[in-house]
Amino acid sequence: MGAGLHAELGASRLTSQTRVRHTRRVTELRLDPRDPRGLRADAPMLAAWLDFTRQAKAGHLLPMGVPGHKQRQDLVGAVIAGDAPFYGGLDTIKHADMLRIDSEERAAQLWGADWCRFSVAGSTHGNQALALAVGQPGQEVIVNRTLHRSLLLGLVLAGLRPVWVRPEIDLASGLPAGVAVPAVRDALAAHPAACAVFLGDPTYVGTISDLAGHAEVAHAAGVPLIVDAAWAAHLGFHPDLPPHAIAAGADAMVTSAHKALPAYTQGALVLARTERLNPARLDRAFEATHTTSPTGSIMASIDAARALLAADGEGLCGRLIRAVAAARKRLREVPGLDVLDGPGVEPTKLVVLLAGTGAHGNQVEADIIAAGMYVEMADRDTVVPIPTIADDEEQVARFTEVLIGAVERHRGTPRHPAAAASWTVEPETVLSPREAFFAPAETVPATAATGRVSAELIAPYPPGVPVLAPGELITTDAVKALREVAADGGRIAYAADPSLATFQVIAG
Numbered sequence: 287m288g289a290g291l292h293a294e295l296g297a298s299r300l301t302s303q304t305r306v307r308h309t310r311r312v313t314e315l316r317l318d319p320r321d322p323r324g325l326r327a328d329a330p331m332l333a334a335w336l337d338f339t340r341q342a343k344a345g346h347l348l349p350m351g352v353p354g355h356k357q358r359q360d361l362v363g364a365v366i367a368g369d370a371p372f373y374g375g376l377d378t379i380k381h382a383d384m385l386r387i388d389s390e391e392r393a394a395q396l397w398g399a400d401w402c403r404f405s406v407a408g409s410t411h412g413n414q415a416l417a418l419a420v421g422q423p424g425q426e427v428i429v430n431r432t433l434h435r436s437l438l439l440g441l442v443l444a445g446l447r448p449v450w451v452r453p454e455i456d457l458a459s460g461l462p463a464g465v466a467v468p469a470v471r472d473a474l475a476a477h478p479a480a481c482a483v484f485l486g487d488p489t490y491v492g493t494i495s496d497l498a499g500h501a502e503v504a505h506a507a508g509v510p511l512i513v514d515a516a517w518a519a520h521l522g523f524h525p526d527l528p529p530h531a532i533a534a535g536a537d538a539m540v541t542s543a544h545k546a547l548p549a550y551t552q553g554a555l556v557l558a559r560t561e562r563l564n565p566a567r568l569d570r571a572f573e574a575t576h577t578t579s580p581t582g583s584i585m586a587s588i589d590a591a592r593a594l595l596a597a598d599g600e601g602l603c604g605r606l607i608r609a610v611a612a613a614r615k616r617l618r619e620v621p622g623l624d625v626l627d628g629p630g631v632e633p634t635k636l637v638v639l640l641a642g643t644g645a646h647g648n649q650v651e652a653d654i655i656a657a658g659m660y661v662e663m664a665d666r667d668t669v670v671p672i673p674t675i676a677d678d679e680e681q682v683a684r685f686t687e688v689l690i691g692a693v694e695r696h697r698g699t700p701r702h703p704a705a706a707a708s709w710t711v712e713p714e715t716v717l718s719p720r721e722a723f724f725a726p727a728e729t730v731p732a733t734a735a736t737g738r739v740s741a742e743l744i745a746p747y748p749p750g751v752p753v754l755a756p757g758e759l760i761t762t763d764a765v766k767a768l769r770e771v772a773a774d775g776g777r778i779a780y781a782a783d784p785s786l787a788t789f790q791v792i793a794g
């Protein structure tokens with residue numbers, strides 16, 4: 287690291303005395319074209335990243351640490367441009383934790399939490415960290431079965447035993463609503479030794495549950511409510527949006543800054559209140575499954591996204607709400623086309639329902655891709671684009687017209703929507719996920735798999751909700767549902783044999 291960089295970064299190597307000086311200094315800087323909104327004044331990690339990468343670009347650095355590319359672009363090329371290690375880049379290895387704590391405290395404050403960590407490994411890591419932060423191996427937890435596979439693997443890591451609760455399915459769309467509060471209350475009453483409630487909210491399709499009600503029943507039972515809000519980093523930042531999970535009373539939430547916010551891919555936040563969760567245990571759980579070499583670019587982009595929300599969250603969310611409302615209205619004008627809407631759906635989610643047009647979602651998606659756009663998910667009956675606060679009304683409107691054009695080209699006979707297996711799966715759990723994960727397994731042909739216990743997790747992706755999980759009985763319904771997804775062009779993820787000709791089962 288060159289002397290120039292040391293001078294530059296001196297101000298961001300934060301001790302309590304220098305922190306104030308640093309903040310004042312960066313606010314005095316003139317606007318950097320690489321930071322058009324001047325976010326660095328409130329984003330210490332971003333400021334450090336901007337300084338480091340400027341020095342790297344100017345060739346002022348001679349790093350004698352990792353990463354091994356040493357900022358040289360003559361080896362593997364531009365693919366490493368902008369890569370700055372958090373430890374030893376954004377600040378020295380000895381001091382970077384001060385910078386981290388400063389940025390994470392700002393995020394905790396924005397979300398009204400007591401504790402916050404930035405993850406470079408997505409909500410996947412956040413879910414697993416939170417599973418490791420509660421209870422002891424063998425204890426029960428109340429969990430919605432439409433959970434993302436990352437949380438299921440979190441249960442494997444932590445040795446927790448799931449007590450499943452399920453969302454209501456909306457018959458008109460075949461899509462899940464939120465989990466009802468009485469379902470959680472009943473599960474807690476039937477399993478008084480459960481140590482936590484884990485819910486995914488909003489659901490993958492933007493439906494929301496009564497989180498305040500869930501918090502109340504969880505707290506009445508003396509356990510924390512933990513929410514996978516992977517898609518909802520923007521909630522709570524506009525009066526027309528539902529409150530975020532912490533504001534609704536949850537004890538912890540994980541959210542992907544790279545999904546709803548303009549952060550680097552993989553950036554996520556884990557936020558918690560410490561009345562029912564121990565901060566030291568949270569830190570242990572977080573560190574147990576996080577890399578020791580987080581990339582500063584992802585960390586700084588989370589910091590920047592947080593600063594953006596603080597500065598202009600309401601304005602940007604308002605623009606997005608208007609854009610999505612206009613798109614929903616326009617789509618509903620097309621005969622047969624519908625969208626998820628109403629008070630149970632968060633207002634920035636655009637879930638397009640195709641069944642009434644007879645068009646097949648995969649064909650519609652192919653046309654959208656050919657037009658240079660892509661969507662988060664498409665299956666026969668549903669297309670899910672992800673507009674975010676990075677989109678303006680014109681962009682969402684342009685996408686909407688492309689989508690309508692594709693639907694018109696592929697119109698067919700209207701049909702009733704089918705609920706996907708991911709939402710309707712009703713597993714019979716024979717072994718806990720952890721017992722099954724570590725049990726001896728064998729490969730059997732599909733014809734011999736039904737009636738055996740699955741050793742593997744198999745999920746159509748998206749949405750990444752397991753149709754089969756370790757420890758669950760393999761039923762003809764589950765195999766049939768997975769086959770239907772595959773036949774319809776869906777991706778069967780995480781199966782040892784994605785052709786579904788064979789399955790991994792518990793031996794014996």
Ligand SMILES: Cc1ncc(COP(=O)(O)O)c(C=O)c1O
Pocket residue numbers: 407408409410411413433434436486490514516517542552554749750
């Ligand atoms: C509900 C839910 N939770 C967690 C995740 C994992 O998020 P990430 O990709 O940030 O690891 C996803 C991913 O799509 C998800 O849909």
